[in-house]
Amino acid sequence: MTDQAHIGNPLIQQLSKYGYLSDEAVKEIDRRTNYFLKKKNEHFLKEGQNLSSYFVIAKGIIRVYFRRNEKEVNAWFGEENQIFGSILPIYANKPSFENIQFLEDSEIYAISSDDLNELYRLYPELNLIGRKIAEEVCIILEERAVSLHTESATERYETLIKQQPNLLNRINLGHIASYLGITQETLSRIRKL
Amino acid sequence: MTDQAHIGNPLIQQLSKYGYLSDEAVKEIDRRTNYFLKKKNEHFLKEGQNLSSYFVIAKGIIRVYFRRNEKEVNAWFGEENQIFGSILPIYANKPSFENIQFLEDSEIYAISSDDLNELYRLYPELNLIGRKIAEEVCIILEERAVSLHTESATERYETLIKQQPNLLNRINLGHIASYLGITQETLSRIRKL
DNA sequence: TGAATTTTTTGATGTAGATCAAAATCAGTT
DNA sequence: AACTGATTTTGATCTACATCAAAAAATTCA
Numbered sequence: 001m002t003d004q005a006h007i008g009n010p011l012i013q014q015l016s017k018y019g020y021l022s023d024e025a026v027k028e029i030d031r032r033t034n035y036f037l038k039k040k041n042e043h044f045l046k047e048g049q050n051l052s053s054y055f056v057i058a059k060g061i062i063r064v065y066f067r068r069n070e071k072e073v074n075a076w077f078g079e080e081n082q083i084f085g086s087i088l089p090i091y092a093n094k095p096s097f098e099n100i101q102f103l104e105d106s107e108i109y110a111i112s113s114d115d116l117n118e119l120y121r122l123y124p125e126l127n128l129i130g131r132k133i134a135e136e137v138c139i140i141l142e143e144r145a146v147s148l149h150t151e152s153a154t155e156r157y158e159t160l161i162k163q164q165p166n167l168l169n170r171i172n173l174g175h176i177a178s179y180l181g182i183t184q185e186t187l188s189r190i191r192k193l
Numbered sequence: 194m195t196d197q198a199h200i201g202n203p204l205i206q207q208l209s210k211y212g213y214l215s216d217e218a219v220k221e222i223d224r225r226t227n228y229f230l231k232k233k234n235e236h237f238l239k240e241g242q243n244l245s246s247y248f249v250i251a252k253g254i255i256r257v258y259f260r261r262n263e264k265e266v267n268a269w270f271g272e273e274n275q276i277f278g279s280i281l282p283i284y285a286n287k288p289s290f291e292n293i294q295f296l297e298d299s300e301i302y303a304i305s306s307d308d309l310n311e312l313y314r315l316y317p318e319l320n321l322i323g324r325k326i327a328e329e330v331c332i333i334l335e336e337r338a339v340s341l342h343t344e345s346a347t348e349r350y351e352t353l354i355k356q357q358p359n360l361l362n363r364i365n366l367g368h369i370a371s372y373l374g375i376t377q378e379t380l381s382r383i384r385k386l
Numbered sequence: 387t388g389a390a391t392t393t394t395t396t397g398a399t400g401t402a403g404a405t406c407a408a409a410a411t412c413a414g415t416t
Numbered sequence: 417a418a419c420t421g422a423t424t425t426t427g428a429t430c431t432a433c434a435t436c437a438a439a440a441a442a443t444t445c446a
Binding site: 172184185187188189191192 | 393396
Binding site for chain 3: 376
């Protein structure tokens with residue numbers, strides 16, 4: 001880790017949820033972990049870059065959005081103690097169409113794809129963890145697709161607040177409406193019911 | 194493989210696209226591969242089961258659907274020479290909410306989750322392949338979510354025929370409309386434009 | 387504290403796609 | 417070829433949500 005002041009690397013904590021990490025692997029991951037302090041509204045990633053990382057938010061909240069017909073569309077929100085990354089750069093080594101922006105002053109711990117791939121080579125045991133993470137992402141994305149495929153706006157709203165109930169306290173309704181694929185006005189009306 | 198007549202296991206062909214398979218691993222996978230001949234309209238998997246497999250269609254076509262408000266909704270279609278599976282049973286060991294049905298007389302090669310997990314244990318190298326497959330599934334699911342999130346019915350139709358152009362020759366429009374999240378009537382009107 | 391800015395709500399109207407009903411076309415079987 | 421059932425199209429009407437405009441409420445900050 002670049003800054004020795006940060007004991008207890010949260011990235012390692014998250015990774016070890018998925019499978020066994022040897023002491024050496026832990027040491028190597030820690031050595032390659034970068035710590036960032038970001039202000040509200042700063043970006044971690046902008047579209048077109050394929051600077052890619054897995055990262056964990058120690059404190060703060062992010063939105064991931066992309067541009068479609070001159071508008072920003074929110075793809076998802078990330079809170080503390082989950083592992084994240086932008087799929088296309090990490091999994092396909094292609095530039096991201098997504099942007100990642102902090103919505104509060106935030107602290108994150110990240111490891112770059114290049115370092116990660118090096119670690120997969122050095123510690124093949126990590127492939128199991130990498131597999132489990134990707135499998136979990138599949139489950140989340142499938143749920144999201146089903147929600148968008150079959151639910152009404154009202155149902156999608158209910159699904160969201162069931163999954164991430166504290167989001168409403170941290171993010172404005174415009175951002176949430178965009179995630180749901182509806183306008184701010186419609187969301188306001190849904191909430192009045 | 195249960196039936197020695199089937200030389201050149203297509204499951205192994207597909208798996209080896211993602212990474213290196215040792216000779217022993219190949220032999221063990223082959224030994225655990227099951228071959229099925231299925232008639233049109235038969236099911237491979239019904240909701241509630243967690244009989245789970247990765248499988249490859251050697252010949253034929255499938256639809257994967259689930260029930261929502263008394264109706265069947267098509268989640269996706271599978272054609273020859275891709276590797277498939279139902280996410281929830283394989284990745285979370287939970288019963289499927291999906292059904293898998295053959296839309297033509299079909300031949301498939303499958304390996305069960307239990308055998309697969311055993312093989313992950315015996316040949317850890319397989320975790321890399323498993324990781325790559327799950328990562329590819331993530332990319333496909335993310336694309337699908339973006340399409341459902343931001344595209345009009347017409348755009349979703351165009352996206353589908355770009356991705357699976359021969360689907361139109363093999364599957365009726367009712368099934369395609371259901372995949373797109375619109376009614377058959379609306380699809381008919383879109384196609385007249 | 388109050389002016390400026392951002393966020394949320396309310397109202398009037400427009401539209402993509404749904405629903406219901408029925409006709410037309412196609413495919414399979416004898 | 418003709419009967420049967422499935423698939424696709426067409427038409428009339430309805431509805432969920434969008435758009436545009438503006439007011440109201442909340443938040444930020446000098």
